[in-house]
Amino acid sequence: MSQPPQTPPPPDGDHDTLRPTPDVTQARDLRNSDRAVREAALRRERGLLARITTSVDWRSGLLIPLLSVLTALIVGGVIVMLAGVSLVDTLAAYRALLVGSVGSVKAVSETLTATTPLILTGLAVAIAFRAGLFNIGAEGQLLVGGMTAVLAGFTFTGLPLVIHLPLAVLAGVVGGAVWGFIPGFLKARTGAHEVIVTIMLNFIALRLVDFLLKTDVFQREGRNDPISKFVEPSAQLPLLLGWLDPAYRVHLGLILALIAAGFINWLLFRTTTGFEFRAVGANPSAARYAGMSVTRVYILVMVIAGGLAGLAGSGQVLGVLDRASPGFSASLGFDGIAVALLGRSNPWGVVAAAVLFGGLRAGGQQMQASVGVGIDLIAVIQALIIIFVAAPPLISAIYRLRAPSASTQISKGWAS
Amino acid sequence: MSGSAAAREAYVVGERRTRLLTRSQVLRSRISGIVMLALAVVTMLVFVPGVAGTGTATFGLSAADERIQLAPLSVPTTGSLWVLAAVLAFLGATQLFRGFQRRSTLILGIAFAVFVAVIMIWAAAGKEFSLISMLEATVASATPIALGALSGILCERSGVVNIGIEGMLLGGAFSGVVLGSLFGGWIGLLAATLTGGVLALLLAVLAVRFRVDQIIIGVVINILVLGLTSFLTAQVLVKRPELNDAPIFRPVKIPVLGDIPIVGPIFFEQTVIVYGMFLLIASVTFLLFRTRWGLRTRSVGENPKAADTLGISVARVRYLAVVYGGMVGGFAGAWFTIGTVGRFDEGMTGGRGFIGLAAMIFGAWNPIGAFGAALVFGFFDSLQQKFAILATPIPSEFLSMAPYLVTIIVVAGLVGRSRPPAADGQPYTKE
Numbered sequence: 001m002s003q004p005p006q007t008p009p010p011p012d013g014d015h016d017t018l019r020p021t022p023d024v025t026q027a028r029d030l031r032n033s034d035r036a037v038r039e040a041a042l043r044r045e046r047g048l049l050a051r052i053t054t055s056v057d058w059r060s061g062l063l064i065p066l067l068s069v070l071t072a073l074i075v076g077g078v079i080v081m082l083a084g085v086s087l088v089d090t091l092a093a094y095r096a097l098l099v100g101s102v103g104s105v106k107a108v109s110e111t112l113t114a115t116t117p118l119i120l121t122g123l124a125v126a127i128a129f130r131a132g133l134f135n136i137g138a139e140g141q142l143l144v145g146g147m148t149a150v151l152a153g154f155t156f157t158g159l160p161l162v163i164h165l166p167l168a169v170l171a172g173v174v175g176g177a178v179w180g181f182i183p184g185f186l187k188a189r190t191g192a193h194e195v196i197v198t199i200m201l202n203f204i205a206l207r208l209v210d211f212l213l214k215t216d217v218f219q220r221e222g223r224n225d226p227i228s229k230f231v232e233p234s235a236q237l238p239l240l241l242g243w244l245d246p247a248y249r250v251h252l253g254l255i256l257a258l259i260a261a262g263f264i265n266w267l268l269f270r271t272t273t274g275f276e277f278r279a280v281g282a283n284p285s286a287a288r289y290a291g292m293s294v295t296r297v298y299i300l301v302m303v304i305a306g307g308l309a310g311l312a313g314s315g316q317v318l319g320v321l322d323r324a325s326p327g328f329s330a331s332l333g334f335d336g337i338a339v340a341l342l343g344r345s346n347p348w349g350v351v352a353a354a355v356l357f358g359g360l361r362a363g364g365q366q367m368q369a370s371v372g373v374g375i376d377l378i379a380v381i382q383a384l385i386i387i388f389v390a391a392p393p394l395i396s397a398i399y400r401l402r403a404p405s406a407s408t409q410i411s412k413g414w415a416s
Numbered sequence: 417m418s419g420s421a422a423a424r425e426a427y428v429v430g431e432r433r434t435r436l437l438t439r440s441q442v443l444r445s446r447i448s449g450i451v452m453l454a455l456a457v458v459t460m461l462v463f464v465p466g467v468a469g470t471g472t473a474t475f476g477l478s479a480a481d482e483r484i485q486l487a488p489l490s491v492p493t494t495g496s497l498w499v500l501a502a503v504l505a506f507l508g509a510t511q512l513f514r515g516f517q518r519r520s521t522l523i524l525g526i527a528f529a530v531f532v533a534v535i536m537i538w539a540a541a542g543k544e545f546s547l548i549s550m551l552e553a554t555v556a557s558a559t560p561i562a563l564g565a566l567s568g569i570l571c572e573r574s575g576v577v578n579i580g581i582e583g584m585l586l587g588g589a590f591s592g593v594v595l596g597s598l599f600g601g602w603i604g605l606l607a608a609t610l611t612g613g614v615l616a617l618l619l620a621v622l623a624v625r626f627r628v629d630q631i632i633i634g635v636v637i638n639i640l641v642l643g644l645t646s647f648l649t650a651q652v653l654v655k656r657p658e659l660n661d662a663p664i665f666r667p668v669k670i671p672v673l674g675d676i677p678i679v680g681p682i683f684f685e686q687t688v689i690v691y692g693m694f695l696l697i698a699s700v701t702f703l704l705f706r707t708r709w710g711l712r713t714r715s716v717g718e719n720p721k722a723a724d725t726l727g728i729s730v731a732r733v734r735y736l737a738v739v740y741g742g743m744v745g746g747f748a749g750a751w752f753t754i755g756t757v758g759r760f761d762e763g764m765t766g767g768r769g770f771i772g773l774a775a776m777i778f779g780a781w782n783p784i785g786a787f788g789a790a791l792v793f794g795f796f797d798s799l800q801q802k803f804a805i806l807a808t809p810i811p812s813e814f815l816s817m818a819p820y821l822v823t824i825i826v827v828a829g830l831v832g833r834s835r836p837p838a839a840d841g842q843p844y845t846k847e
Contacts, residue, residue, distance in 0.1 A: 079644070079647075080651075083647070083648055083651045083652055084651070084652060085651070134631055134635075136635065186824070186827075186828045190828045190829065192824070192827040192828040193777075193827060195579060195631060196770055196773055196774055196777075196823065196824075196827050197824055197827060197828070199767065199770050200767070200770065200820040200821075200823050200824045201820075201824070203766075203767050203817070203820045204817050204820050204821065207813040207814070207816055207817050208813070208817075210813050211811055211813035211814065334639060337635060337639075338639070341632065373651070374646070374647045374650040374651050376643050376644075376646035376647035376650060377643070377647050378643075379639060379640075379642065379643025379646070379647075380640060380643040380644050380647060382639065382643070383636050383639040383640035383643055384640070386632065386635075386636045386639070387622070387628075387633075387636050387640075390622075390628045390629065390632045390633070390636070391622055391626045391628045393626050394622075394626055
């Protein structure tokens, strides 16, 4: 497409201004290329729909993830043995992993408690994936959301639960959304790659929490270490199984997380906004030519993603911890990446993956406590699971399955 | 869509104003003008009262053990801050009302340098501050960042995005300390380099052969290495601390060059790893831009199809470039353990790999440019450490945020203008 000489050079970074100039000589040329791009977008969209429907297919939707988990566990076991743990102890560790995740009502409760934030951070990564953005910042968004939630949780006193609890939960959502807005805005306006910005914001959030917990506003009276005041009982998420045994920690946040999954599913696949998200994710230039505002999508999707991670933060401080302490995010945000990838960025897939990783987390605690195999092994197993899930041909090659399905391609380098 | 309509309108207005500047450039120059004026105001209202009655700030220019001693530089605090504030105000006002146009970026850089000088004078007011040791620390802290950037450049010039630099640094740091504890520093250095190479091979196989999303692999490498090293630290190193106690490389003074005032101690009284960094920056620049191998690598990164048509094996070139890049990353990892403290801590790289990526973008995928950018980041790194020693009233958490904030500013302000290799991040299928 040739540019007439009087046209100003296309401005860098700003997508909105990259639309065709109303020049008559160019019109036909443009119409043609426009149609081609639209068709390409349609093809991509069909491909996307095909991807969604095939994810129901048992091979790529169930068999590959299952084999991935199995293979990751085996490789993880080999690593444990290489670290000098005997075969008997390794098997005992995996037994503890199983018992600690599903072995008793308490274990199941622990699994679901760990599942709750993972569903939300998984959704925070997944919805961004759908719009072609890689949100590594769920960790920081969770931290900031947790801090605003805890602030609302201890600042207001004497409010009834029906007002105070929603207020505190919402405060977390808003905090996370603000932290998500920054990379979305910078990506949309300046083209700054969201991977770098979100990672930097994670570090900044971590330092910010350390700082805030030492200020008079947050720090608990009479304490010198960085720890926040207790959340008022009127802002605590009620326990779901508290009537059976107060030690069952699974709380109302689980229901909120499931509602969030349903909402995101509806948003992505039943609304115009969701269609725009997926169209931008499939091909931003085609979406732009079709008249969608890529800027708006990038900002909106990151605000929603941040809000989801912020809700996870709310759930942690209002439902599990009742306070904030340094690093209370406990890498839940990073695990969200693994959850989103394993769940194929499908909201209900994310829920299933979160249950699995919640089980790994809960069982990992038991494994460390009873056998003495470090909980960091769980991170290794998760990383291996992502490798195998992201590279179906690899798993197909290992187990000699039929022709491999295509690998996932989400990002397009720095330029897009 | 009202936002985009307004944007188009503003574009037209911007065009009418100057014709040479696009809307985002106009916006950027206005913002930078306002930022400079704000810095001038902050200087006058915060820093000038802050140094009242302190007299002079003294900056040491020579270390005690040097042959040629330079007198320390003393500046009157209040007076110099007023002058610097006036410079900032002048630059800001000119930018806002007339605009420096093409030189805007340079002017903004100068304004930030002036503001850094303001902060340093304020921090050193009434005290003595060794400028030379801070600049020495700048080069040292810039080393892993520059090498990380170089690792990224090697991969990305061939068209493979490497987000896993952080993991390669961490892996190199870990194997460096373990093998270094067992067999000495040089073997540790070798082990670190090879570890980076192995991790990069994983990246290359998955990216080139299995065509997995390269950003995902990079993130996975980071999670995997963080998990693995943390697991092995808890499982092995805690029980056998003798494996986490490596000899470290001491600074070696280069004869003659090391005796030059100012330049000598900054550049020529460093460790082997820092010299390795100088050597690698120079040699990779030469290899990339002056040899057949470099031309082939760059052509694969720009247009793999054309390169393939000419008979270059895209896969082979990418494998080689990525593995070389990984080895550089692993070598850089050694800096964290056997290059400085001699022991490994979980997650000790603290995002330096990502800062390296930002330096790569800042330096426009060019080794020399990336080195310059790494020096800027290294400066903020060492500034933060020195300020902690000077006990300024700024909370240490905010100081430690500085390198991350600068990184965001850099990627947000510059990625639009520095152009990545055209085929960066795209898997190639032979037709």
